[in-house]
Amino acid sequence: MKHFLTTEDWPREDLEQLLVDADRLRGLKDQSLKGKTAALIFFNPSLRTRASFQVAMIEMGGNALVLDTAGTWSLEVEPGAMMDQGAEEHVKEAARVLSTYVDVICIRCFPKFQDWSVDRQDRLLHAFAEYATVPIVNMETIVHPCQELAHMLAVKDRLGAPDGKKYVLTWTYHPKPLNTAVANSSLLIATKFGMDVTLLCPTEEYLLDPRFMSASEENVKRSGGSLTISHDPQTAYRDADVVYAKSWGALPYFGRWEEEKPIRDAHRHFRVDEDKMALTNNALFSHCLPLRRNVKVTDAVADSPQSMIIEEAANRLPVQKAVLQRLLKGN
Amino acid sequence: MKHFLTTEDWPREDLEQLLVDADRLRGLKDQSLKGKTAALIFFNPSLRTRASFQVAMIEMGGNALVLDTAGTWSLEVEPGAMMDQGAEEHVKEAARVLSTYVDVICIRCFPKFQDWSVDRQDRLLHAFAEYATVPIVNMETIVHPCQELAHMLAVKDRLGAPDGKKYVLTWTYHPKPLNTAVANSSLLIATKFGMDVTLLCPTEEYLLDPRFMSASEENVKRSGGSLTISHDPQTAYRDADVVYAKSWGALPYFGRWEEEKPIRDAHRHFRVDEDKMALTNNALFSHCLPLRRNVKVTDAVADSPQSMIIEEAANRLPVQKAVLQRLLKGN
Amino acid sequence: MKHFLTTEDWPREDLEQLLVDADRLRGLKDQSLKGKTAALIFFNPSLRTRASFQVAMIEMGGNALVLDTAGTWSLEVEPGAMMDQGAEEHVKEAARVLSTYVDVICIRCFPKFQDWSVDRQDRLLHAFAEYATVPIVNMETIVHPCQELAHMLAVKDRLGAPDGKKYVLTWTYHPKPLNTAVANSSLLIATKFGMDVTLLCPTEEYLLDPRFMSASEENVKRSGGSLTISHDPQTAYRDADVVYAKSWGALPYFGRWEEEKPIRDAHRHFRVDEDKMALTNNALFSHCLPLRRNVKVTDAVADSPQSMIIEEAANRLPVQKAVLQRLLKGN
Numbered sequence: 001m002k003h004f005l006t007t008e009d010w011p012r013e014d015l016e017q018l019l020v021d022a023d024r025l026r027g028l029k030d031q032s033l034k035g036k037t038a039a040l041i042f043f044n045p046s047l048r049t050r051a052s053f054q055v056a057m058i059e060m061g062g063n064a065l066v067l068d069t070a071g072t073w074s075l076e077v078e079p080g081a082m083m084d085q086g087a088e089e090h091v092k093e094a095a096r097v098l099s100t101y102v103d104v105i106c107i108r109c110f111p112k113f114q115d116w117s118v119d120r121q122d123r124l125l126h127a128f129a130e131y132a133t134v135p136i137v138n139m140e141t142i143v144h145p146c147q148e149l150a151h152m153l154a155v156k157d158r159l160g161a162p163d164g165k166k167y168v169l170t171w172t173y174h175p176k177p178l179n180t181a182v183a184n185s186s187l188l189i190a191t192k193f194g195m196d197v198t199l200l201c202p203t204e205e206y207l208l209d210p211r212f213m214s215a216s217e218e219n220v221k222r223s224g225g226s227l228t229i230s231h232d233p234q235t236a237y238r239d240a241d242v243v244y245a246k247s248w249g250a251l252p253y254f255g256r257w258e259e260e261k262p263i264r265d266a267h268r269h270f271r272v273d274e275d276k277m278a279l280t281n282n283a284l285f286s287h288c289l290p291l292r293r294n295v296k297v298t299d300a301v302a303d304s305p306q307s308m309i310i311e312e313a314a315n316r317l318p319v320q321k322a323v324l325q326r327l328l329k330g331n
Numbered sequence: 332m333k334h335f336l337t338t339e340d341w342p343r344e345d346l347e348q349l350l351v352d353a354d355r356l357r358g359l360k361d362q363s364l365k366g367k368t369a370a371l372i373f374f375n376p377s378l379r380t381r382a383s384f385q386v387a388m389i390e391m392g393g394n395a396l397v398l399d400t401a402g403t404w405s406l407e408v409e410p411g412a413m414m415d416q417g418a419e420e421h422v423k424e425a426a427r428v429l430s431t432y433v434d435v436i437c438i439r440c441f442p443k444f445q446d447w448s449v450d451r452q453d454r455l456l457h458a459f460a461e462y463a464t465v466p467i468v469n470m471e472t473i474v475h476p477c478q479e480l481a482h483m484l485a486v487k488d489r490l491g492a493p494d495g496k497k498y499v500l501t502w503t504y505h506p507k508p509l510n511t512a513v514a515n516s517s518l519l520i521a522t523k524f525g526m527d528v529t530l531l532c533p534t535e536e537y538l539l540d541p542r543f544m545s546a547s548e549e550n551v552k553r554s555g556g557s558l559t560i561s562h563d564p565q566t567a568y569r570d571a572d573v574v575y576a577k578s579w580g581a582l583p584y585f586g587r588w589e590e591e592k593p594i595r596d597a598h599r600h601f602r603v604d605e606d607k608m609a610l611t612n613n614a615l616f617s618h619c620l621p622l623r624r625n626v627k628v629t630d631a632v633a634d635s636p637q638s639m640i641i642e643e644a645a646n647r648l649p650v651q652k653a654v655l656q657r658l659l660k661g662n
Numbered sequence: 663m664k665h666f667l668t669t670e671d672w673p674r675e676d677l678e679q680l681l682v683d684a685d686r687l688r689g690l691k692d693q694s695l696k697g698k699t700a701a702l703i704f705f706n707p708s709l710r711t712r713a714s715f716q717v718a719m720i721e722m723g724g725n726a727l728v729l730d731t732a733g734t735w736s737l738e739v740e741p742g743a744m745m746d747q748g749a750e751e752h753v754k755e756a757a758r759v760l761s762t763y764v765d766v767i768c769i770r771c772f773p774k775f776q777d778w779s780v781d782r783q784d785r786l787l788h789a790f791a792e793y794a795t796v797p798i799v800n801m802e803t804i805v806h807p808c809q810e811l812a813h814m815l816a817v818k819d820r821l822g823a824p825d826g827k828k829y830v831l832t833w834t835y836h837p838k839p840l841n842t843a844v845a846n847s848s849l850l851i852a853t854k855f856g857m858d859v860t861l862l863c864p865t866e867e868y869l870l871d872p873r874f875m876s877a878s879e880e881n882v883k884r885s886g887g888s889l890t891i892s893h894d895p896q897t898a899y900r901d902a903d904v905v906y907a908k909s910w911g912a913l914p915y916f917g918r919w920e921e922e923k924p925i926r927d928a929h930r931h932f933r934v935d936e937d938k939m940a941l942t943n944n945a946l947f948s949h950c951l952p953l954r955r956n957v958k959v960t961d962a963v964a965d966s967p968q969s970m971i972i973e974e975a976a977n978r979l980p981v982q983k984a985v986l987q988r989l990l991k992g993n
Contacts, residue, residue: 029366035691037717045403048428051396055368055432058394063720065713070401070732072707082956084837089952093971097710097951100976101717175415289428290420294413309424314431360697376734379759382727386699386763389725399730506746620759621751625744640755645762 003129003136004323006143008215012192019153021322031061036328038064039102043109049139052316077127095131105132108139110179116254120209135327144181147288148189150315154308158284163194165241171201172296173268177249177257182288184212186244191219196226200236202267205250233276240280245272245287272297286312334460334467335654337474339546343523350484352653362392367659369395370433374440380470383647408458426462436463439470441510447585451540466658475512478619479520481646485639489615494525496572502532503627504599508580508588513619515543517575522550527557531567533598536581564607571611576603576618576628603628617643665791665798666985668805670877674854681815683984693723698990700726701764705771711801714978739789757793767794770801772841778916782871797989806843809950810851812977816970820946825856827903833863834958835930839911839919844950846874848906853881858888862898864929867912895938902942907934907949934959948974
């Protein structure tokens with residue numbers, strides 16, 4: 001497996017092995033990637049992902065270059081394009097040249113939030129994967145596979161085998177429409193690991209892209225889990241073992257967010273709070289951070305012993321070590 | 332002593348030891364911090380501080396991550412806040428998560444210059460110190476303790492024991508109101524090290540915050556030095572052994588700087604020049620850099636053999652090595 | 663030779679040795695610059711140069727600090743200036759202080775495109791060279807000497823000895839006026855290495871600065887090459903062995919670019935295409951990247967086996983290793 005773009009094309013057993021590796025790599029500093037360099041390209045800002053990737057490389061004896069493009073690097077992805085508009089460079093050159101300098105290229109590139117039919121193609125990531133001659137790692141585009149693994153590692157640490165456990169992915173309020181990446185990833189990993197998953201969201205319009213709904217349906221067939229859709233918190237939370245919260249913008253409203261705002265605002269009560277958590281089977285709570293406290297989730301839940309938010313974030317480091325080792329050393 | 336937030340809570344003998352350590356670490360490259368990583372978080376721009384901290388870690392075999400937030404990372408510090416405004420993340424999570432990735436967190440966060448009653452609380456720094464599980468180092472907030480030590484090391488190199496030497500901290504003209512941090516720090520360190528200190532500033536309104544005036548008064552009681560206030564350069568410079576120049580905005584005018592401007596402009600003659608220096612005991616001159624030449628100080632003074640501006644800046648490197656070693660190795 | 667500012671003051675045999683060194687250093691990772699640190703100062707954005715310099719230091723066991731000033735670091739270069747305007751710091755301090763932290767300072771500083779009589783002095787670079795006490799490397803100002811060497815290394819890899827080979831530097835269309843640095847550098851290196859050089863550009867107004875035209879004339883006297891000016895692609899391309907494409911703004915139009923636009927637009931046909939390349943002696947093609955495909959050059963040419971664009975970019979890494987070793991180790 002050359003790239004790490006999405007968990008969709010990784011079998012569960014390979015992901016399980018990455019989690020075993022990650023667990024072993026916790027706190028370990030070695031020279032396993034001595035002489036290796038990663039380019040971390042951020043088309044969108046990052047602190048946690050950037051810090052954890054950089055430390056991952058350093059703690060294995062390697063190095064990381066942070067290329068923070070801050071909107072200044074406009075890359076063409078279309079083959080054959082007449083490049084007389086904004087883009088100064090084709091990804092064909094960018095990917096091939098960087099491949100001669102570094103051993104792995106990690107990319108963060110969010111949707112542009114104007115047209116989901118474009119964003120859903122994740123073209124920049126795939127163009128890098130096509131042209132680069134070194135492995136590509138997804139640091140969040142329309143999925144966030146490293147977050148997925150960090151999350152599942154936290155779940156397994158607390159629950160043991162996840163199979164058959166009841167998992168709720170709940171939409172939660174946020175004043176702005178956000179990327180669906182972590183929601184997509186949550187659905188993918190929980191279904192792949194055999195959990196009984198409920199996707200709780202305000203309306204049908206908040207369902208995730210058919211690609212991820214279908215992949216999750218496929219996952220449950222293989223893993224023995226299940227996937228249910230709910231718009232009612234009271235039902236969805238009942239007997240849950242894990243509650244994962246994330247806010248996201250409804251796909252039909254890309255590019256006309258002012259029309260989505262009233263629906264969003266009408267569902268502030270989706271906030272994760274003590275009352276909802278009281279319906280669960282003493283469920284674990286998590287969120288990918290950053291977290292708007294008392295907007296997405298109450299302090300009481302975020303700070304409870306069942307909250308795994310810090311563990312999940314801490315897991316980014318060993319998980320990324322495992323992914324980087326797999327790609328760079330083939331182990 | 333877990334953090335290095337301000338010299339106020341460090342006894343003189345501990346600071347003296349840091350200076351001894353710094354002197355020993357000059358030019359030294361070793362592996363004393365092998366495997367250690369520092370996060371350098373800049374909420375305000377930096378070149379000198381950033382370069383010297385990064386090199387300090389590298390030359391001791393460690394590494395540094397530079398997290399340049401460039402205004403994009405708005406952190407909530409208030410416990411229990413309803414985070415529906417600008418801040419996307421609470422420092423509680425930021426500090427705890429980063430603590431799982433790195434061994435020490437260094438922070439630069441200037442006052443916002445709107446309301447000194449808020450700025451003077453230095454809340455972000457203290458919130459990091461409260462929530463982080465690794466040491467915190469102040470890279471300049473409302474004090475600048477690393478600059479203090481670099482300054483005092485330069486003074487000691489030139490003068491030997493500073494006790495009883497006459498020290499003038501002079502306000503000097505700058506077209507914009509600046510942070511009081513280095514002025515506060517100058518006062519704190521000179522009084523702590525037993526010097527006869529004169530604070531020379533245009534008017535009473537330019538006195539420093541009572542917290543630092545009082546701490547300096549306490550310092551002189553303990554150190555045997557003295558603290559005098561002057562608004563007259565002719566008197567203040569007489570027989571001085573050290574002249575330290577700094578410009579700062581008058582605290583009562585925070586948020587309404589246009590009212591301060593005429594006072595500031597009327598004191599352009601506070602510029603350090605040859606005539607004033609001629610009144611001194613062949614005094615050493617210093618300034619923390621960057622320095623507006625011929626505005627704050629004349630070229631003749633800045634380039635004279637008595638000028639320590641380059642030495643003081645160069646001292647940032649060994650001083651920070653000493654601080655980082657103390658915090659990370661406990662030596 | 664202390665600095666690497668321009669190839670003008672480096673004899674051909676020294677440059678040849680750098681290319682021999684670069685060839686040897688390809689793919690090599692050693693500890694030859696262990697404990698050495700480079701400061702990479704970018705007054706203009708960079709990805710390729712930044713990545714290749716950083717990796718060069720890392721792969722020789724050293725480190726690099728990236729100081730991305732993003733317009734926030736305004737340095738005074740005039741000796742004796744009254745610094746009451748925009749500049750907060752004099753290069754005198756900046757260069758001397760950084761020299762105490764790092765072992766080499768690499769600088770990118772483009773022309774400001776308002777007044778060529780100012781830009782052509784390249785004052786910031788020369789001020790750093792004057793005040794710094796460590797070597798200075800030019801990462802592109804009004805020349806781009808590292809690109810020159812990477813280009814010539816690619817040429818030699820493909821052609822062997824370049825002497826007597828026919829070389830065309832062609833202006834090519836770009837929607838915006840660009841820096842002349844790479845054009846100047848192309849002319850300098852091709853003439854220094856004994857090639858029969860044709861400078862192909864739309865009109866007399868696109869000739870390069872007299873400094874570089876004269877230096878190139880001097881080069882051909884010494885190297886036995888030649889220098890011809892042409893405004894006719896049909897003639898210029900005939901029997902060429904190497905075609906190097908670059909777009910640049912005409913020097914007389916600095917600061918009034920709207921007047922240059924019609925001339926520029928009238929020469930879109932200078933684009934490098936298959937028809938023109940068919941006139942050549944199966945010429946190699948190159949360009950320094952980034953490249954606007956199908957604007958500056960057609961896909962068919964850029965992707966042909968004769969295209970060296972990726973090789974030239976890849977050569978940046980070993981060339982810069984060779985330059986850094988020469989300056990830091992004297993070998």
